[in-house]
Amino acid sequence: xxxxxxxxxxxxxxxxxxxxxxxxxxxxxxxxxxxxxxxxxxxxxxxxxxxxxxxxxxxxxxxxxxxxxxxxxxxxxxxxxxxxxxxxxxxxxxxxxxxxxxxxxxxxxxxxxxxxxxxxxxxxxxxxxxxxxxxxxxxxxxxxxxxxxxxxxxxxxxxxxxxxxxxxxxxxxxxxxxxxxxxxxxxxxxxxxxxxxxxxxxxxxxxxxxxxxxxxxxxxxxxxxxxxxxxxxxxxxxxxxxxxxxxxxxxxxxxxxxxxxxxxxxxxxxxxx
Numbered sequence: 001x002x003x004x005x006x007x008x009x010x011x012x013x014x015x016x017x018x019x020x021x022x023x024x025x026x027x028x029x030x031x032x033x034x035x036x037x038x039x040x041x042x043x044x045x046x047x048x049x050x051x052x053x054x055x056x057x058x059x060x061x062x063x064x065x066x067x068x069x070x071x072x073x074x075x076x077x078x079x080x081x082x083x084x085x086x087x088x089x090x091x092x093x094x095x096x097x098x099x100x101x102x103x104x105x106x107x108x109x110x111x112x113x114x115x116x117x118x119x120x121x122x123x124x125x126x127x128x129x130x131x132x133x134x135x136x137x138x139x140x141x142x143x144x145x146x147x148x149x150x151x152x153x154x155x156x157x158x159x160x161x162x163x164x165x166x167x168x169x170x171x172x173x174x175x176x177x178x179x180x181x182x183x184x185x186x187x188x189x190x191x192x193x194x195x196x197x198x199x200x201x202x203x204x205x206x207x208x209x210x211x212x213x214x215x216x217x218x219x220x221x222x223x224x225x226x227x228x229x230x231x232x233x234x235x236x237x238x239x240x241x242x243x244x245x246x247x248x249x250x251x252x253x254x255x256x257x258x259x260x261x262x263x264x265x266x267x268x269x270x271x272x273x
């Protein structure tokens with residue numbers, strides 16, 4: 001009985017942040033559907049950007065669905081902003097190159113049509129991974145720690161989103177005692193991002209990717225069962241206990257112990273779906 005009470009409390013804490021957020025109420029009237037692919041909506045005048053997005057979208061979708069072991073619940077839609085003004089209207093942190101904002105809206109920055117054009121396939125895949133999960137459990141689910149959100153998305157994108165830090169830099173941070181804080185948990189109104197672990201955002205993403213990759217590499221069948229349970233709205237920690245028989249921080253301490261002891265087989269965490 002006590003276990004079911006705990007489940008109920010955790011479920012309430014994990015309410016999705018969707019249309020209740022003011023940003024989710026903004027009309028998407030800055031975009032028109034691309035003639036060649038209605039899944040891509042583009043700011044008028046930047047149709048060439050939309051065509052670039054459409055050209056890499058099928059492969060990105062396939063990669064996400066393979067990594068998540070499920071098809072998208074609904075056909076994904078991607079919004080491409082060709083101007084800074086467009087992106088700033090919908091994304092509160094405009095320094096980003098792409099974002100999934102409340103109500104599961106995937107918005108690409110003009111950076112990916114300019115100085116960061118080479119990052120488009122990887123960042124599109126990363127954000128589609130967030131969108132895929134958001135379709136199942138809501139835009140933001142506080143029972144899922146940020147390290148898992150970002151680590152799984154970066155792993156799915158073959159390092160996309162975490163490419164400004166190397167594996168070697170991540171291992172060096174671990175040797176120096178700077179590790180992802182696996183014990184901290186979010187609440188409905190507070191997310192624990194990179195600073196909560198004393199890491200830069202790039203190092204945090206990379207280390208998180210290595211953690212998720214290590215879990216998958218140890219036993220993909222268990223990993224698959226776990227992430228499918230999460231996508232079915234199971235609580236993160238309870239699902240982990242049910243599948244692995246221990247807490248996430250307990251099992252992942254094996255990864256950290258292996259890195260600290262320079263165990264190369266323990267460090268192995270392929271960056272791929």
